[in-house]
Amino acid sequence: MSKKKSLYIYNSLSRKKEFFEPLNPPFVGLYVCGPTVYSDVHLGNVRSFMTFDVVYRYLTYLGYNVRYVRNITDVGHLLDDSDTGDDKIEKRARLEKIEPMEIVQKYTNGFHNTVNQFNLIPPSIEPTATGHIVEQIEMVQRIIKNGLAYEVNGSVYFDVKKYSEEHHYGELSGRKLDELLEQTRDNLEGGDEKKYFADFAIWKKASEETIMKWDSPWGIGVPGWHLECSVMSTKYLGQEFDIHGGGMDLKFPHHECEIAQSVGADGVNPVKYWMHGNMLTVNGTKMSKSLGNSFLPHELISGDHPLLEKGYTPMTVRFFFLQANYKSTVDFSNDALQGAEKGLIKLMNAIKTLSKLISSEKSSIDLNTIITNCNDSMNDDFNTPMTIAHLFDGVKMINSINDGKATISLSDLEKLQEHYNIFVFEILGLLPQNTDSSNDELPSELMNIIIELRKKSKENKDWDTADLIRDELKKLNISIKDTKDSSVWNYEE
RNA sequence: GGUUCCGUGGCCGAGUGGCUAGGCAGUGCUCUGCAAAAGCAUCUACAUCAGUUCGAAUCUGAUCGGAACCUCCA
Incomplete structure (x- = not known):
């Protein structure tokens, strides 16, 4: 088995594919930005988490000891920096007239159910923002101590201008501060507490009505959204860790702020490899909650949605997503989905055939090429579409053997069965239908x-x-x- | 407007400077009581215009079109 650890990962920070070398082999730290649990996750969210599910699965297959951390944002996702400190969850709680923590529980459960349907492996640690308030306050204190944050009326802001004197704010997203300034002039008006337009809240004073709030050295308040990821990744993976993943739309400002906070607090650039998954689109436009063009999992399965001609199983969707590169957008269409559905059936039938194949004295097929190709394509920045193409080459082979047009030896047969088990079920994470x-x-x-x-x-x-x-x-x-x-x-x- | 990225055959989608992935759909044949499956063969391509090159879908420039981000988003 040519299971060489020659993995290359596209690093958003350098915008290049880089040879993957963990900081402390055989351990690998993987942090993925999880959902803000204020409403149902939709398919676009699922695709993102699925991308990193495959990353986790493949790293594990390569023999790494992966600690996979994916957070739950259950507080602090402010509607914006300039309002009264209201966050998404509280707003929803008022709407549904229940406790914020009920909202959190409800949508966390929903998230887990959904993600299970798509056969995503649960992370090693799934920390919540509310469970790490103390650590967040401590991090704010470290940043203040380093002179990179300031307090105004019970809120604390990260001092981007000061930070950018010695560090590169914008290195991940390729943004330049003076350019940003031109485009956000509006933000400078309106009595903002911020000293500089690009500053962002790391602690926000809570209003009277706010239900979820905590005491801090700056008074009663809530932590800033960007802060939780910095705190929890630091706590569970260390100040510097291997891979940080998330959706493309989190690159700026979320991930940019994470870097600034970590550097500001501990002086360490936190992440070696940044990975960003691309968006799921519907008719060419990003699927998003705010645009109202998102599919919910049950609509997908039942087909009960104006844009769906029929229902599709979660595994069909999983296969469909994996047939595209994670760095490309995927457009959701019935034709494409139906193509994926048939392709998946073909693959699964071949695996069934494979389990019943009868071996011969000798093999007339070249098994090693397929195995090598699958490994090589996964090593090339988790190129799942290429890997699937190679698996289909093997499907042809399997069917030929079944038809008596090719032969396979017993040892090769066992090798081939193992290969398909590993790649299809363990790495791609597909499940046989109707098991x-x-x-x-x-x-x-x-x-x-x-x-x-x-x-x-x-x-x-x-x-x-x-x-x-x-x-x-x-x-x-x-x-x-x-x-x-x-x-x-x-x-x- | 700025930043980043993309434009491949009926549909979806990889890809390397030269040897034209793969899946779905189509066509023909084989197999077959019929059907399906499977096998074999086959047809549709690299947005446009220039340039670099012996040779470019792949490199460069321009044009057109599209997307994401620019403090809600996975």
């Missing part, structure tokens, strides 16, 4: 009897009966496909 029912012994026994009966009627050239059996089973979403001297049955979608 729950096909694992049941009774239907399988019953089907054997039915197929035997049908075989008898075929031998008697009683085509009416044979077709009747097949047609009636079809109504139960069970398909029968005849091979040379037997029949194969499957559940259909």
Whole structure:
């Protein structure tokens, strides 16, 4: 097995593919910005988390000991910096007339359910912002102590201007402060507490009505949104860690501010490799909550949405996403989804065939090329579409062997089965469809009897009966496909 | 307006300076009681215009079109 650790990762910071070398092998620290749990996650969110699910799976496959941290933002996601310190969750809580923590619990549960449906592996640690208020206050203090933050009326702002005297604010997003200034002139008006337009709140004074608030050296308030990620990544992965992931839309200002805070507090540039997943689009426009063009998971599965012609399984969607590079946008369309659906069935059927393949003395196929190609493409910045293409090369091979047009030795067969198990199920994280029912012994026994009966009627050239059996089973979403001297049955979608 | 990125065949999507991934759909053939599956073969390409080069879809420039970000977003 050519499982060489020659992984290259596209680093958003350098805008280049870089050879991946963990800071402390065999350990790898992976931090991914999780959801703000104020409403249902949509498919665009899912794609982002799925990207890093594959990253986690592949790093694990390579033998790294990965600590995977993905936070839950349950406080501090302010509507904006200039208002009264209201955040997204509180606003929602008022709307639904329940406790903020009920909102948090409700949508955290929803998030977990969704993410489970798409077979995402839970992170090693899933910390919450509210669980790290003390650490956040401490970080604010460190930043103040270093002279890079100032207090105004119970709020604390990060001093971007001061910071930029010695550091490069904008190194990740490629932004220049003076250019930013031109485009955000409006922000300078209106009695802002900030000294400089680009300053951002790291602690915000709470208003009377605010429900979730904490005491601090600056009075009652809430932590700033950007701060939690810096605090929790530092706490669980150290001041400097390997990979930080998130959606493209978090690059600025969120991730830029994270860098500034960490450098401002501890003097260390926190992340070695920054990874950013691209957006999911609908008719060419970003899927987002605020635009109202997002699909919710249950709409996707049922097909109950004006833009969907039918429902699609989570695995179809997973496969669909993985057929595109994570750095590209993916446009959601029925044609594309239906193509993915059929492609996935083809792949899964081949895996089923693979498990029943009969070995020969010798192999007439070149197994190592496929295995090497799959490893190489994953090593090339997690190129899943390429990997899937290589897996389809193997599908051709598997079907040829099944048709008797090629042969495979026992040791090669075992190797090939292992390869597909690892790549399809463990790395790409696909699941066989309908596992729950096909694992049941009774239907399988019953089907054997039915197929035997049908075989008898075929031998008697009683085509009416044979077709009747097949047609009636079809109504139960069970398909029968005849091979040379037997029949194969499957559940259909 | 600024920053970053993209424009590949009917649809989705990789990709390297020369040997034209892959999936879906189409066409023909093989197999087959029929159907499906599968196999084999095959048809549609690299936004436009210049330039560099022996050779460019791949490099450079311009043009056109699209997207994300520019303090809500994964």
